[in-house]
Amino acid sequence: MIKQITAAGVVVLLVAAAAYAALFVAPTERSMGLIQRIFYLHVSSAWTAFIAFFICFIANLIYVFSRKPRWDWLGVSSAEVGLAFTTIVLITGPIWAHPVWGIWWTWDARLTSTFVLWLLYVSYLLLRTLVEEPDRRALLSALFGIFAFLDVPLVFGAIRWWRTQHPQPVIMGAPGSGLDPRMRAVLLFCWLAMMALMALLMRQRYQLEAMRGEVELIQREVEGL
């Protein structure tokens, strides 16, 4: 318990320091001004969501071959946490877009594929509520999770392959693109904080899923009496 509180404390401090760096340490961008500071929360959340969905994809693949419940627990935990981070991306994006583009939303390839990604993982979680039998639920959701992950490379590539309203990438982008070194340092620090937050949330969620597995086991025993 003390370990968990310490870990949570460290994560809260990291997130607070990242917010301070994003709001006060990073230089103000020349053309967009203050509103560009949303970038640090928006981009670091998007990258973290990709990592969470990748963990979900790997866990789903391993579950299909091993059928061990702990991979199903990891799959659902990472999907839910990834969904929380994608929600942040979908909320902060329009708040940033409105003063810069003059519109809240447009159905370009990046925004649409991100929205579809969010819908896919909502469906993944909904699917789990529809199947009662644990093994069948785990297998069906693992197969669906593998399919859902196919949208992640599409989201990543959308601004590289097609012309979009969404800005071109500043990291791993075309030659000539890039970030001011101080902005890059702040972005990487924000990402580190988000990754720590992801690990904390995923651990909590995994414990919950493991307990749910225990409940289902006891319920079967009670019903068998």
Add this chain to the structure above:
Amino acid sequence: MKNLDSVLAAYLIGWGVFFAYFISVARRTSALREEIERLKNSLNRGK
């Protein structure tokens, strides 16, 4: 300080979502703990 309100809104909503999610997981965990205790008791009574 143009757009300061939008920047603050984005960060506050962002933290709010994480906080709400954290609370939701904690609540579900505590409800499950109670359920496990209840089930264990009924299992012991049945034996």
